[in-house]
Amino acid sequence: MSIASPLGAYITRPGPLHALRPGAKLVGLFAFAIAIIAAPGWIAALVALAIGITLALLAGLRWRDFWRVARAFALIGVPLFVFQTWSSGWERGIEVIADILALIFAASAVTASTRASDMLDTISWALTPLARFGVDTERVSLTFSLAIRMIPTVQDLARDAQQAARARGLDRSLRARTVPLVLRTVSQAQLTGQALAARGIGDEQAP
Numbered sequence: 001m002s003i004a005s006p007l008g009a010y011i012t013r014p015g016p017l018h019a020l021r022p023g024a025k026l027v028g029l030f031a032f033a034i035a036i037i038a039a040p041g042w043i044a045a046l047v048a049l050a051i052g053i054t055l056a057l058l059a060g061l062r063w064r065d066f067w068r069v070a071r072a073f074a075l076i077g078v079p080l081f082v083f084q085t086w087s088s089g090w091e092r093g094i095e096v097i098a099d100i101l102a103l104i105f106a107a108s109a110v111t112a113s114t115r116a117s118d119m120l121d122t123i124s125w126a127l128t129p130l131a132r133f134g135v136d137t138e139r140v141s142l143t144f145s146l147a148i149r150m151i152p153t154v155q156d157l158a159r160d161a162q163q164a165a166r167a168r169g170l171d172r173s174l175r176a177r178t179v180p181l182v183l184r185t186v187s188q189a190q191l192t193g194q195a196l197a198a199r200g201i202g203d204e205q206a207p
Contacts (some may be wrong), residue, residue, distance in 0.1 A: 017113035022122040025110045032106050036099050038069035042091045045098035052105035059109040069104060072158065075178075076110075078100075157184045 008117035017025065036048050053066070077097050111119075128139055161180040170176035 011112045015054065015060050016058050017109060018115075022114045022118045023126070025114060026119070026122065029106055029110050033103060036102060040095070042094040042098065043053040045095040045102070048102040048107075052102035053187075055109035056105040056112070061105075061108060061112055061114040065108075069101075069108075073101065073104070080112070106141060119152070157181055161183075 032048075032051070036045070039048070056066070077100070081093040081097050084096050123140070124138070149175070156179050158177075161177050164180065165173060166178040168176065
């Protein structure tokens, strides 16, 4: 029985994307985003979405992972599609939603096929030239590390909030799902900050 992988988590099962260097995947993701912006129209957006789905499949994501993403995105995607359709037509609605999903799936393919440590080493190396301008590259790398590691945590918090709302018969209430999620996410961020401060990280005083 297959188990759905948290979005943003590394998948150990080898795939075609796993063999690529992290730098190449990050550059490819950036180029993909630029191409999406440069190619307007709902047909181009659907092509980009198909590419994003293909990349995610090559990285090892399963169809149940796509379904989880679609369900979570629906909270924002449906109102956004309705607004875009009302203001600019259904073509624009499809274009916006497909572009966003394409980027989400492409980014998921990168994180699922790249170990967090390898990605952070690549980012730190790319930022090395900025050190001469006073940029704290280690702090920037730490920020990326925390952001990446928080993705599965926030997903777990969202799932817990949804289950709690369903248990109270409020599974259709947006407020019952989002307010606990926001509060728990902020609490988790505060705990992370306290843990870093206890280790003497982030409390350096400016000269």
